[in-house]
Amino acid sequence: MPQATDPADLPFDIKLMTATTQVLWVLLAVWCAGVLLLWGLQHPVWTVRAITVQGDVAHQSAAGLQAHLADQWDDQQGQRVSASFFTTDVQQVRQLFESAPWVERALVQRVFPNRLRVTLQEHEAVAWWGDPDAGQLLSRKGVVFEASGNELEGLPELAGPVDQSALIWATFQRLRTLLERYGLGLSRLELTEHGSWRGVLEGGGEVEFGRGNTEELLARTETFAATLNALTQRYAGRLQSVDLRYPQGYALRVQGVTTLAEGSAQATAAPANHRPTAAKPTPKTR
Numbered sequence: 001m002p003q004a005t006d007p008a009d010l011p012f013d014i015k016l017m018t019a020t021t022q023v024l025w026v027l028l029a030v031w032c033a034g035v036l037l038l039w040g041l042q043h044p045v046w047t048v049r050a051i052t053v054q055g056d057v058a059h060q061s062a063a064g065l066q067a068h069l070a071d072q073w074d075d076q077q078g079q080r081v082s083a084s085f086f087t088t089d090v091q092q093v094r095q096l097f098e099s100a101p102w103v104e105r106a107l108v109q110r111v112f113p114n115r116l117r118v119t120l121q122e123h124e125a126v127a128w129w130g131d132p133d134a135g136q137l138l139s140r141k142g143v144v145f146e147a148s149g150n151e152l153e154g155l156p157e158l159a160g161p162v163d164q165s166a167l168i169w170a171t172f173q174r175l176r177t178l179l180e181r182y183g184l185g186l187s188r189l190e191l192t193e194h195g196s197w198r199g200v201l202e203g204g205g206e207v208e209f210g211r212g213n214t215e216e217l218l219a220r221t222e223t224f225a226a227t228l229n230a231l232t233q234r235y236a237g238r239l240q241s242v243d244l245r246y247p248q249g250y251a252l253r254v255q256g257v258t259t260l261a262e263g264s265a266q267a268t269a270a271p272a273n274h275r276p277t278a279a280k281p282t283p284k285t286r
Contacts, residue, residue, distance in 0.1 A: 048085055049114045056122035059102040059147065068100045085114050093118070101147045104139065123147070126169065127158045142166025157200075160191030167191075171214050175199070178218055182225040203239065210245035220244040228252075 053065060090108040097106035097118055105121040123139035125147065130136055137147045138158055142165050156176075160168050172189040179186050185202030192198065197209035197217060209217050224244055232239070237255035244250045 047114060048088060048116055051116045051118055052111070053118050053120060055107075055118075055120040057120060059122060060100070060120065065097075065100060069096060085110060085112070088116070090116075102145070104141075104143070104145075125152060125155065127156045127172070128152075129165070130157075130159045132157060138165055138169060140169075142169045156186065157188040158190070159188075161193070164191055171197070171217065174214060174218060175209075175221055178221055179225055182228065184225060184228070201239065205239035206241040208241075208243045208245055220250070224250050224252075 051069075053060070053062070088110075090110065093116065094106045094108045097103055097108070097120065102122045103120055104123045107119040109117045109119075111117050123137070123141075123143065123145050125137040126140050127138040128136070129138045129144045135146060136144055137152070137155075138144055144162050144165050156172065158165070158168050158172055168189060168191050171191075172186065175189065176186045179201070186199055187202045188200035190198045196211050199207040199209060201207060207221075209220065212220075221244065224242055228239075231252060232254070235254045239252075240255055241253040242250060243252075
């Protein structure tokens with residue numbers, strides 16, 4: 001009876017051939033498993049059949065989202081987003097939803113076996129940005145976003161450099177709060193490209209707030225607002241414009257009358273077509 005050969009006694013070339021054959025069989029098995037797995041993942045049974053949308057959808061509709069996704073489904077390289085349950089890039093789908101009007105944040109989850117669930121969080125609009133006809137809004141977080149909606153009538157208007165939108169919103173809130181204490185409303189605030197602030201009061205009166213930080217603007221505005229009641233009682237007419245850029249007071253234009261005013265309620269009347277060049281203190285009398 002022949003004795004079994006000890007593998008350690010085999011020639012080196014035989015051992016190398018045996019090891020290579022075993023490695024090739026292992027690689028072949030891995031490759032076959034990979035092909036089967038890929039085939040299984042791409043099988044039509046795993047194709048995403050539906051996307052369920054929930055959360056904040058007050059300004060969204062199924063038809064609108066469907067149209068948006070149809071336009072945006074190709075990624076930046078022109079490749080189709082995978083529609084397989086297992087291989088769909090949920091981050092890519094999230095970005096597609098977040099590029100839709102009104103959507104601030106989207107959470108995408110897989111729901112076995114062939115659905116996606118998307119939870120939306122909408123922007124909370126607090127103001128129109130720039131020209132209301134342009135369809136841009138400002139969110140409470142100071143983010144400018146594309147949207148539209150006739151039901152948003154009555155929102156204030158803000159304008160300025162987009163990278164300063166959060167500052168403009170914060171400044172508007174503080175100015176509006178101050179003016180409301182004196183029975184005034186602020187409907188528009190703009191930061192010009194030269195760094196000067198302009199506003200429009202409810203009722204149409206234009207305000208030149210001038211340059212400066214928020215505290216400086218508030219100080220000028222309070223000086224004006226605290227004395228306006230006394231001036232309007234003295235000079236009847238619709239408020240047309242206010243210029244707060246004078247170092248010692250402000251210039252006030254009422255329909256039919258132009259005045260120069262100090263921080264006090266005293267004023268000097270001038271013809272309606274007169275444009276003051278500087279605020280002058282009213283002489284004191286003994």
